[in-house]
Amino acid sequence: MILWNRIDYPGKEWCQLRQAAGKNILEGIVLLAYAGKPCHMEYVIQCDLSWQTRRVSITGQIGRKAIFCSLSANSKRQWRLNGKQVPSVEGSVDVDLGFSSSTNLLPIKRFRLGIGEQAEVTAAWVEFPSMRVKPLTQVYLRSKANVYHYESVGGKFQRELIVNENGFVTSYPGLWELEAAL
Numbered sequence: 001m002i003l004w005n006r007i008d009y010p011g012k013e014w015c016q017l018r019q020a021a022g023k024n025i026l027e028g029i030v031l032l033a034y035a036g037k038p039c040h041m042e043y044v045i046q047c048d049l050s051w052q053t054r055r056v057s058i059t060g061q062i063g064r065k066a067i068f069c070s071l072s073a074n075s076k077r078q079w080r081l082n083g084k085q086v087p088s089v090e091g092s093v094d095v096d097l098g099f100s101s102s103t104n105l106l107p108i109k110r111f112r113l114g115i116g117e118q119a120e121v122t123a124a125w126v127e128f129p130s131m132r133v134k135p136l137t138q139v140y141l142r143s144k145a146n147v148y149h150y151e152s153v154g155g156k157f158q159r160e161l162i163v164n165e166n167g168f169v170t171s172y173p174g175l176w177e178l179e180a181a182l
Helices: 102-111
Strands: 002-006 011-020 025-034 037-047 053-062 065-075 080-081 092-097 120-126 131-146 148-151 157-164 170-171 176-181
Touching: 025 053, 025 102, 025 148, 037 102, 053 092, 053 102, 065 120, 092 102, 102 120, 102 131, 102 157, 102 170, 120 170
Parallel strands: 092 120
Antiparallel strands: 002 011, 002 176, 011 025, 025 037, 037 053, 053 065, 065 080, 120 131, 131 148, 148 157, 157 170, 170 176
């Protein structure tokens, strides 16, 4: 379990990782004050044992707007959003929740990079606050035992992510900082 504090605007995120019935399950609750609106999102991400995202459920509210997203990916990496195919993210292995720090855990766990190794992946990115699903190419370079250099948007967005022994980000400069962990 982990609790983060949002840095750029008021917010908290609680998340836990567990295994059940041959699945890795990441679930959390995010509370934010975004653009003067109270926001509440709950998510459940189900991955197979090789850390490939299979199902995602997001519910909540952004201000008065109710949110419900159901994403799924089959073995051919074809994605559906609320039952409709999303060809733009076909081939994506991970989901990336734009309102959360938790989903960096997924490629970190799957790649198991050694120090100095890097990997590139395209994620099905759930953009916040629009909640649109788009492809997002990401690069992870493990520079130290607990540090990953992260890039997206063709290198325009870069951060040095500090992680704990479980792979959870504990410092996401400018966005999230660890408050407590078990």
